[in-house]
Amino acid sequence: MSLAPWLDGELGYRSFGAPGAPRAVFVLRTGDVATTDPDARVTALFDVRVVAVGLDAPELEDPPAFGSQTPAGLTVEALQALLEREAPGATVGLVGERAAGPIAVHLAAAMGPIVDRLAIVGVRSPSDPLSRNVRTPLLDHLDAEALIVVGGDGPADHDDAAWYLERMRSAEVEVVPDDEIDSVNGHVTLTSVWERVLQHVAPGAERA
Template sequence: MAADSRLSHHIFGTPGSGRLVVLVGAGIGVALDPLPVETAARDICVLAVALGDATMEDPGGYGSETPAEQTASWLAQLIRQTLEQTAAESEQRATTAGLVIYGRAVDVALRAVVELGDAIDRLALIGVAAPQEPLDRDDLAALIAGVNAKALVMNGQRVEGAAAAAAAWYRDHLPSARVEMVPEASELSLSAVWGRVLSHVAPGTIRR
């Protein structure tokens, strides 16, 4: 299956770098570099993918593959293709990537992680909410139980306890996850934590 052209994506950073970082979020703003000074400080290539609301729908009783499931497959294919291109262009022959998931894209992006398997070695979940319905929680928990990527979950502390509970849910259901709560933050922005996020998903890439 070819990657769907409806997925809006943009590449920034250092083309041909041996370390690929994938950023996935909702809304066209995600396709922009969150903090160019932090990105430029590292030898990384960033693939930013912006998902629209229609591509993340997962209605019950849909009868066939839901839009969210289709988007997850398309996203996985796009990441595979970009990894192959990165490996071809880089002397380091990279075979794995780090994935940053922002906000409402968490369900779709985690489905893609499961499909990609060991191709994703590091995960960062930023400003995410836990599934709301019990059945959705059970389904996602079962889906991500085998994810081996080292995961970092970051939420803001000032969200009336909901952010802490959401972060704890992902910590409890991703096999290798830890939580960092950001003080004095409510709705966490990517730019506020981009440097910390890159240190996790792209370690050892600071330019000398």
């Protein structure tokens, strides 16, 4: 586990995959498994270096906005610094799962063309007018090609995917069939779609 400065503490992150790979993918997740490899067998099929960052409250509590000094906004600044340090001068892929999805969208918008591919998995659309008003301008600034993944019993459904799809310049939706979801609660997880996500955020990196 490595640590990066954040507010009055540190963000924890871990790297895995191919250390010297030309393509880097940053993964934002929450919970105890946030910095673990979603599926090591799948990761080994790609010539890619993955940097998994663990996020939790309070950095997820307030909606992020450009120039904001909320914990979420300051977290995006810390993630920008981490990305620039871990992949200097490179374009990268970015993944956000569930509660970490809005931070991933904000980070992709803030980094401009540096983040050329984005995948959000099981991410709900804003639930109130304030959050919608905050997040819509972020999507207007999004250069990345996006993959929106939903499926199962939640937390995000077709309506959430449609909300993002309508507001992104370049995006596609993938609905995961129920028989491909093996989580206890029936929710789509990054592990269940890791190969499809890597194909999107690391195009051309599959090993021969």
